Amino acid sequence: MLRYVFRRVLMMIPTLIVISVLVFTIIQLPPGDYLTTMVNELQAQGENVNQERVAYLREQYGLDRSGVEQYFHWVWGMLHGDMGHSFEHDKPVNEVVGDRMYLTMLVAFVTTLFVYVMSFPIGVYSAVRQYSIGDFTLSFIGFIGLATPNFLLALVLMYMAKAYFGTDIGGLMDAQYIDQPWTTDKVMSVLAHLWVPVLVIGTSGTAGMIRRLRANLLDELHKQYVVTAKAKGLGPIKVLVKYPLRMALNPFIADIGNLLPEMISGAVIVSVVLGLETTGPMLLKALQSQDMYLAGSFLMFISLLTVFGTLISDLALAVLDPRIRLDGGRNR
Secondary structure, X not given: OHHHHHHHHHHHHHHHHHHHHHHHHHHHOOOOOHHHXXXXXXXXXXXXXXXHHHHHHHHHOOOOOOHHHHHHHXXXXXXXXXXXXXXXXXXXXXHHHOHHHHHHHHHHHHHHHHHHHHHHHHHHHHHXXXXXXXXXXXXXXXXXXXXXXXXXXXXXXXXXXXXXXXXXXXXXXXXXXXXXXXXXXXXHHHHHHHHHHHHHHHHHHHHHHHXXXXXXXXXXXXXXXXXXXXXXXXXXXXXXXXXHHHHHOHHHHHOHHHHHHHHHHOOHHHHHHHOXXXXXXXXXXXXXXXXXXXXXXXXXXXXXXXXXHHHHHHHHHXXXXXXXXXXXXXXX
8 A cells, every 4th residue: 555655646746747837838828928918908998008118027027038937937936835926916826815715625625515415315315215205306306406507506596695694695705804804703704605605516516426326326236245145134224334335435435536626626607606705716817817827826736636636535445445456456
């Protein structure tokens, strides 16, 4: 196991290097840069542009360097904890992100918890009580959850929150707490607003997880070893928990590698609709304005989560499922 972990950690280094090259290349692919976009917008509005000022800013931001030099400058800064300078906000990326990263991680964590807590008992119940009224009802609700667009559900819940609870979901907190120090009232305001984005973002994930768990558990329950265990007199709970449920949990563990990155990067539309102060809308705006250091830092953070999450899920799968071998079959 230790050899496998060491080998995988070493593989992560070239993987992240390749990802960083791809991220930087893709961000640089559109013609021009942030200053070019800004100048074009000013000229379209009929304003005069001081070319000397533009040239000074280009040199100040390092945009006059070659792409290779800009890439190594960016990577060297990240290795030292410097995520670069945001052109649009005229601040270091670390300061621009601010509370947005903490709020994003809070939404992602609570949503992940919601997905796991809701999908596990429902998926097990649907498999054990196959074709019962409860199974049909929960399956119907699951299909509705998969078919409903997140942005539409967001609009419906925003109306319900305002109409029935008096909560205006136009962000993750009331306006007076934005950019203010964290206090008990600010935390309570965040909690009062949090349930809507958690329900919206977690609904489709919960429905999909229920379907996968139900299908895997049904497949295990119909295998010969389960029939043999029942024939030997083992109780239904022990038969379910000892082997079939463990084997059916593989999708739960395997999804660790992409669940958090999907929550952070995949909820951009929902964040825009709900006006959430998370990293999703900021990432979208940074890509549109070619704010390369801000966008690149976000994408590298998501990639880092994916790589580490995949490692964790692989190790957890090896512990959970004895059929998975990490030594490539050398000890057969």
